[in-house]
Amino acid sequence: MVHRERSLYQTILITRAPNQLCLQFSVRENQRNQSCLDPRSPKRMVFTYTRMMMAGLLLNPQPRTVLVAGLGGGTLPTAFAELLPQATVHVVEIDPAVVAAARRFFGFETSERMRVHTSDARVFVKRALRREQRYDLVLLDAFGGDYIPEHLTTAEFLAETRQLLTPDGALVANTFSTSRLYHHESETYRAVFGLFFNFKTPLSNNRIVLAKNGPLPPKAVLRANAGAWRERLKPYDVPIRRFPALLSLEVDWDTSKRVLTDQYAPANLLRDE
Amino acid sequence: MSKQLLVSVLAFGGGFCIMSLELLGGRILAPWFGGSIYVWGSIITIFMLSLSIGYLLGGRLSVRVPTLAKFGTIFVAAAAILYPTVHLAEPMMEWTFERIEDPRYGSLAASSMLFVAPTVVLGAISPYAVRLLVREREESGKVAGTLYFVSTVGSALGTLATSFYFVLWFEIDSIVSGLSGTLLVLGLAAIAARSWDRVA
Numbered sequence: 001m002v003h004r005e006r007s008l009y010q011t012i013l014i015t016r017a018p019n020q021l022c023l024q025f026s027v028r029e030n031q032r033n034q035s036c037l038d039p040r041s042p043k044r045m046v047f048t049y050t051r052m053m054m055a056g057l058l059l060n061p062q063p064r065t066v067l068v069a070g071l072g073g074g075t076l077p078t079a080f081a082e083l084l085p086q087a088t089v090h091v092v093e094i095d096p097a098v099v100a101a102a103r104r105f106f107g108f109e110t111s112e113r114m115r116v117h118t119s120d121a122r123v124f125v126k127r128a129l130r131r132e133q134r135y136d137l138v139l140l141d142a143f144g145g146d147y148i149p150e151h152l153t154t155a156e157f158l159a160e161t162r163q164l165l166t167p168d169g170a171l172v173a174n175t176f177s178t179s180r181l182y183h184h185e186s187e188t189y190r191a192v193f194g195l196f197f198n199f200k201t202p203l204s205n206n207r208i209v210l211a212k213n214g215p216l217p218p219k220a221v222l223r224a225n226a227g228a229w230r231e232r233l234k235p236y237d238v239p240i241r242r243f244p245a246l247l248s249l250e251v252d253w254d255t256s257k258r259v260l261t262d263q264y265a266p267a268n269l270l271r272d273e
Numbered sequence: 274m275s276k277q278l279l280v281s282v283l284a285f286g287g288g289f290c291i292m293s294l295e296l297l298g299g300r301i302l303a304p305w306f307g308g309s310i311y312v313w314g315s316i317i318t319i320f321m322l323s324l325s326i327g328y329l330l331g332g333r334l335s336v337r338v339p340t341l342a343k344f345g346t347i348f349v350a351a352a353a354i355l356y357p358t359v360h361l362a363e364p365m366m367e368w369t370f371e372r373i374e375d376p377r378y379g380s381l382a383a384s385s386m387l388f389v390a391p392t393v394v395l396g397a398i399s400p401y402a403v404r405l406l407v408r409e410r411e412e413s414g415k416v417a418g419t420l421y422f423v424s425t426v427g428s429a430l431g432t433l434a435t436s437f438y439f440v441l442w443f444e445i446d447s448i449v450s451g452l453s454g455t456l457l458v459l460g461l462a463a464i465a466a467r468s469w470d471r472v473a
Contacts, residue, residue, distance in 0.1 A: 094307070094308075120306075120309050121307075122304060122305075122307050123305070123376050127374075150300070150303070151307070151308055262300075262304045262445070263444035264440075264443075264445075266441045269437075269441050270441075
């Protein structure tokens with residue numbers, strides 16, 4: 001263990017294994033690594049779910065504005081800033097201690113085109129809408145710790161986030177693939193976006209939702225985008241060419257489950273049952 | 274049923290509703306002000322301040338000719354003030370959100386608008402209940418202790434029931450309406466039992 005800190009929202013643990021530096025949000029060590037870095041090849045993405053989230057580039061291959069909710073070690077925003085030299089990347093993170101840890105241990109740097117807002121994502125999205133800010137790509141990765149922020153699981157929040165997208169904008173959300181919550185979340189995304197791509201692999205317990213403001217692109221377009229990004233994503237260890245075949249439109253959940261709303265969002269209870 | 278039991282049941286119900294509402298406050302504010310620690314800070318501050326004012330008012334109200342009917346009226350008033358928040362919460366929070374950029378003061382202002390009035394009225398219950406049941410000076414501490422016990426157990430169960438079960442079974446607005454309905458029924462029960470005032 002390199003560093004341990006109790007912030008206002010969680011316990012932040014920085015641990016070092018032989019080839020890995022990791023950031024965790026948990027009281028117990030070796031539980032749900034949040035974000036890891038291999039210091040010898042810092043670009044390489046250690047986690048399957050992080051690699052899966054790069055599939056957002058299949059839905060919008062050249063985003064100029066990217067919003068990432070949930071900083072962690074800064075893996076995703078850093079990758080997007082490197083891969084898209086013309087793009088502006090905004091990060092919204094509730095916990096100032098996470099921002100400090102990402103800077104101190106993971107070499108996360110802000111700049112003109114990489115801004116971090118220390119704020120609740122829901123509040124940030126509402127303010128951004130009033131400023132008429134729009135994003136080509138929004139990544140929701142704020143569900144990592146032991147507690148799910150329930151106001152970020154609701155149909156109202158997703159509808160607000162959808163409004164924040166440009167006409168061709170895409171949303172990528174890291175969600176849970178197990179427990180009753182899976183059915184409720186799936187119904188909620190369907191209520192807001194209609195069709196969406198469901199992205200699961202046996203390698204990860206995470207399910208990535210990929211949705212668009214406009215219609216979803218056909219498989220041929222996904223494959224073309226994958227081909228275009230393949231080489232540039234190699235240093236990140238993202239096997240993007242395999243992704244299009246894994247994006248599913250199949251409804252594999254119980255459609256009788258209730259949509260999560262600001263009125264009804266017991267996400268933590270539904271996950272644990 | 275004795276007057277003592279009736280007043281205790283009402284004190285229990287008051288305690289239950291106060292904490293249930295406080296817990297829901299976090300969920301009501303979250304869509305506009307987030308889940309940051311200061312949102313909870315705002316809610317708890319407003320509840321504590323409102324209860325303290327309620328204690329003061331309830332105590333004053335109880336000085337002259339305390340009756341079950343007046344006691345019940347406190348509950349009916351709380352129910353009547355609480356119910357409209359179901360419909361007013363959204364426009365009020367939006368109004369605040371538009372005017373106050375800083376979510377700390379935004380959540381403080383919104384919790385004031387939503388929760389001061391019902392919580393002040395609910396705060397009046399405890400001291401009034403003490404006054405209704407105290408007959409001798411010697412037993413005043415015992416009566417107060419028993420009522421604090423009952424209403425605080427009510428608060429504990431209100432917290433538990435709301436956070437473990439109600440939010441899983443019902444919508445927030447339904448729970449708030451249910452609390453309002455419960456307060457109304459309790460108040461009407463006390464008003465209906467006003468003939469017991471003479472029994473003491």
